[in-house]
Amino acid sequence: MFDKTTWIRLPRNVLVGHGVLDQTVEAVSELHLQGRPLVVTSPTPREVAAERVAADFEAAGDDPAIVEIESASFESVQRVIEVAREVDAGYLVGVGGGKAIDIAKMASDDLGTGFVSVPTAASHDGIVSGRGSVPEGDTRHSVAAEPPLAVVADTEILADAPWRLTTAGCADIISNYTAVKDWRLANRLQNVEYSHYSAALAEMTAEMLVGNADSIKQGLEESAWVVVKALVSSGVAMSIAGSSRPASGAEHLFSHQLDRMVPDAALHGHQVGVGTVVAEYLHGGDWRGIKQALATIGAPTTAAELGIEDETVVAALTAAHEIRDRYTILGNGMNEDAAIEAAETTGVI
Ligand SMILES: NC(=O)C1=CN([C@@H]2O[C@H](COP(=O)(O)OP(=O)(O)OC[C@H]3O[C@@H](n4cnc5c(N)ncnc54)[C@H](OP(=O)(O)O)[C@@H]3O)[C@@H](O)[C@H]2O)C=CC1
Numbered sequence: 608m609f610d611k612t613t614w615i616r617l618p619r620n621v622l623v624g625h626g627v628l629d630q631t632v633e634a635v636s637e638l639h640l641q642g643r644p645l646v647v648t649s650p651t652p653r654e655v656a657a658e659r660v661a662a663d664f665e666a667a668g669d670d671p672a673i674v675e676i677e678s679a680s681f682e683s684v685q686r687v688i689e690v691a692r693e694v695d696a697g698y699l700v701g702v703g704g705g706k707a708i709d710i711a712k713m714a715s716d717d718l719g720t721g722f723v724s725v726p727t728a729a730s731h732d733g734i735v736s737g738r739g740s741v742p743e744g745d746t747r748h749s750v751a752a753e754p755p756l757a758v759v760a761d762t763e764i765l766a767d768a769p770w771r772l773t774t775a776g777c778a779d780i781i782s783n784y785t786a787v788k789d790w791r792l793a794n795r796l797q798n799v800e801y802s803h804y805s806a807a808l809a810e811m812t813a814e815m816l817v818g819n820a821d822s823i824k825q826g827l828e829e830s831a832w833v834v835v836k837a838l839v840s841s842g843v844a845m846s847i848a849g850s851s852r853p854a855s856g857a858e859h860l861f862s863h864q865l866d867r868m869v870p871d872a873a874l875h876g877h878q879v880g881v882g883t884v885v886a887e888y889l890h891g892g893d894w895r896g897i898k899q900a901l902a903t904i905g906a907p908t909t910a911a912e913l914g915i916e917d918e919t920v921v922a923a924l925t926a927a928h929e930i931r932d933r934y935t936i937l938g939n940g941m942n943e944d945a946a947i948e949a950a951e952t953t954g955v956i
Pocket residue numbers: 649650651652655679703704705706707709727728730731732733734736738739740741742749764765767768769772874875
């Protein structure tokens with residue numbers, strides 16, 4: 608008997624463009640949500656966008672509440688849950704970078720309410736995905752969570768955000784190349800479930816970004832548009848897969864290991880980009896092309912540019928396979944000599 612089931616959860620409304628922040632209330636009203644909105648934000652995004660969003664809800668008679676978090680932690684998730692209960696929130700609106708959005712995502716998952724994602728930085732594909740990532744103990748990788756009901760990505764705001772956040776988003780997309788190679792390898796060697804549709808979408812997204820690398824430039828709103836659309840596609844690929852496989856392979860294991868060893872040393876996407884250069888080399892692929900694309904965009908390609916010691920990068924490469932049960936080109940791990948050889952050959956150290 609055929610007994611396969613696929614349940615793909617996707618956002619219903621995705622708005623990307625100049626000034627769409629002003630359409631947040633309209634995008635939400637189409638979702639027929641009940642109750643008060645609770646806007647979840649962090650200090651800078653509050654000034655940049657969240658106060659405006661709250662004022663628009665107020666003007667529409669929706670009686671919004673607002674909560675500001677400082678750190679990406681389970682304490683923050685807990686605080687948002689408590690505030691949501693106190694104010695009897697019907698749904699959450701995450702306004703900010705990955706931190707505010709992930710806290711809103713994880714809290715709404717626990718509360719059983721929906722949430723809306725309003726990114727102020729195009730820094731990684733978590734801003735649209737059904738994956739939540741909040742550090743807990745030694746765990747750094749994402750876990751399944753409900754995706755946003757709607758995404759409102761205002762390119763005017765995203766283009767104005769620090770450029771390094773956008774280059775991190777670009778590198779997170781470019782990492783789909785090696786993530787998909789690892790996924791295919793795991794499918795062949797370990798019979799890991801694989802989706803051709805999801806893999807094709809993730810690869811195409813990376814290819815389009817690399818193909819447009821020359822035109823992705825600081826200060827150009829169109830660049831923010833290209834990057835955020837790619838982040839949406841990457842999020843959709845993960846939703847189709849029902850896992851982060853199409854967007855996370857060995858390069859992400861390396862980045863998560865760096866997060867364990869030197870927390871907050873560099874942005875997620877930047878670490879992942881450097882990991883992609885090494886992983887592509889291990890796959891025997893065009894690592895020079897990937898390195899060139901990252902450099903063209905202005906993303907780091909070396910340990911020094913990440914601001915991380917060479918020895919730490921080598922140690923992270925040798926321990927990355929221990930991050931989670933995910934088969935990749937790292938297999939049962941690299942030894943130190945192999946890690947040094949790969950990092951030196953690719954010019955990462
Ligand atoms: N769900 C997933 O799949 C993934 C989730 N993550 C998570 O996302 C988080 C990292 O996301 P990231 O976006 O890099 O980090 P943050 O949300 O911390 O944002 C980075 C910095 O940019 C500031 N900022 C945000 N928007 C603007 C803006 N428009 N103008 C000026 N400054 C701005 C923030 O200010 P302020 O400090 O005031 O907030 C912060 O200082 C981590 O918690 C990580 O675990 C990472 C990868 C994947």
